[in-house]
Amino acid sequence: MPTRDTTRGIHLVDIPGSGVSEIRAHPEGTIGHLGLTAPTTAGSAGGRIDTLRITRPDPGLHWARAAITAAGERLVARGCGYAQVTLPTADHPLLPAFRALGYRELARTLSTPLGGQQPVDGAYALHALTERGFLAWLPLFRADYRDALRRGGIPAAEAEAGAGRWAADLTANRLDSHRHVLRSLSHRGVPVGHLWAAVTRGPQTRAFVLDVRIAPAHRGRGHGRALLRATENEALSLGCSTLGLSVFADNRPALRLYDALGYPVSGVVLLRRLTG
Structure with a gap:
């Protein structure tokens, strides 16, 4: 009708x-x-x-x-x-x-094709995330993701549930290296950041960054740029043709970094509260 x-x-x-x-x-x-x-x-x-x-x-x-x-x-x-x-x-x-x-901007998705290996300073190294490192990182990701959803207008209970679903799925499947890439970044042997990416395999294998973070004490020193370039190399070594990521609209430092690295916008996510 x-x-x-x-x-x-x-x-x-x-x-x-x-x-x-x-x-x-x-x-x-x-x-x-x-x-x-x-x-x-x-x-x-x-x-x-x-x-x-x-x-x-x-x-x-x-x-x-x-x-x-x-x-x-x-x-x-x-x-x-x-x-x-x-x-x-x-x-x-x-x-x-x-x-x-x-409608307010909640997040942006970005995607870049992967070509050759990117130059990364030899002082940096990516390592498989240890169990201890995973258990220390997961609550930080869950809290940050929940809070970003709430700031964007998602109701508190739903934001908590959404973050919980991500955390539960990753906890259950973190050893599946075909789906999840969990890494820590070190600089001159000192841990400075973490990476979580999901890999979708098919005719065109793709990687999508779900969390990339530099520890607060190490920010502002170029580690974020190095982590992204190392991530591109890691995705390329796994046979991925593109690398995508999502960033919340209020994360201005990350948006500036991705723009400087030449990541084009592939989607703008908008949200509006309809009731309440």
Whole structure:
């Protein structure tokens, strides 16, 4: 059944079996498509805008804003407390419409193709993370990840649960070297940082950095740059063709580092609280 909205002049018509709705206006007819996903994970209150395409000229983004508003209303009706969307570029034409309606940047994803080995100062070395090192690092990752989600607008209980799921999965599978790369970085024999990356194997094997950190006492000395370059070399040695990573929007030092290293943005994750 259509969902009508006379104040914005559009209505949504579901396409059976597709999870996508036509966005219709009068008298123009179909002006675009909208796809949504409501939560299926127990305890999750977040919905997602998977697809939003406006196929008619929309210079003032009127229809885009109307469709985004209608998406939020539908997600609230499905029990969602917040909405999330990922745009593929930092200058996407729909970004102003989302921002105008209160969507805030939660994180960015970046990805770079891997070519030859990168030069790394011989004073640095990557080592397999020991059990003792793992047990010391895991609570730091879990707390930082939880807190970053909360700062981005994820409800506290859901942020805690999400961080817990990551920690539990890694604890159970940390010895699976085909999936997880856990390393420590030393400089002149002194431990200065840690790395966690996940490897996805297939026709194009890819690595994705899930946590990269330099110990607070060792920051500001170029160790982060060395760790990223060493990570690229490690991924290349595992047969990976690309290296991706995600960084929270409020982590400005990391964003500056990745920009300086030439990592292009592959996604901008936006979030808006819909209730509460």
